[in-house]
Amino acid sequence: MMHDGKGAAEPWERLLREGLDGLSAPVEEESPPDLGALIMLVEDVQRAQRQALMRDLLRFVAVAALVLFGGLWAMLQFPLYYLIVQAALAVVLAAGAAVGRFEGRRNFHE
C-alpha cells in the first residue's frame, strides 16, 4: 500500500501520521477472513455475474428478434406502408445527422 510520507517535514504532518497510524493500528491485530470463505465469496459473485450477463444477452437477443421479425412481418403484410415508414425514417436520420454536423461546426467556430 502506498505510504510515502516518511519525509513528512511539517509538524502537523507528523501529527497526522501519528494520529492515523494510531487510528488504524487495531486493524493490524485482526485476522483476515478464512480462505474458504473468500473462495465461496468469489464463486458466488462470479456466478451472479454470469447469470446477469446471460440475462442481459437473452434480453438483447429477444428485443433484436422482435424488431427483426416485426419488420419482416410488416414488410410482407403491408409493403407500401413499410416502404413509406422506411423512407420517412431515412429522411429523419439524415436530417438529424445534418443538424448534428451543423451544430458541431458552429460550436467549433464559436
Added chain:
Amino acid sequence: MDDHELIRQAQRGDQAALARLLQQQYLPVKKYLVTITFDRNLAEDLTQETMIRAIQSIGQFQGRARFSTWLCAIATRQYLDWLRRQKRERRLEERALEEILPGPDGSAPEVRNLMVQLQALPREVALPVVLKHYYGYTYEEIAEWMELPVGTVKSRIFNAVRTLRRGLDQDDA
C-alpha cells in the same frame, strides 16, 4: 507464488488464486478505509464491497499500478459512492464530538486535537488531505479517483491544510 502469478491465474479464472490475493489485501484495504473514513464499522462494510467489486472487475486490472493501489482506488470510489448516497438521502449529518475517533488513548493532546479537527472537516475535504499528506498520492491521482478537476483538489487541500495549521497554532498559543 508471487502476486503477478496470482493475478495472472485469477484473471484466467482461478478462484482460489483470486481468493488468496483478496485475503492478502483484506487488512491493508480495511486499514486504508479506516484512515479515510475515520469509522471502523463503515470501513468493514466498505472493505467487503471493495472485495466484491474487485472480484467483478479483476479482468480489467491491467497492471499499470500496483494491485494494492488498484484496490485503494476501488475502495475510494466505494467510499465516495457511499458519501453521495448519504447526501442524497440526507443522512449525513455533522458528526457528534463523541463519535470522533481521536486516536489511541495514550496519544499526545496535539495529535488528538489534530484528529478532532481533521474529522470536523467535511468528509470530501478531509479525504484528499489524507490521500495527499498521509499516503503521498499525487494531485492528479486524487483528482482522477474523486472525479474532480486537479485545481479543485489543490484548493481543497490548500484550504484544509491552512485550517488545520491555524487550529494547531491556536492550540500552541
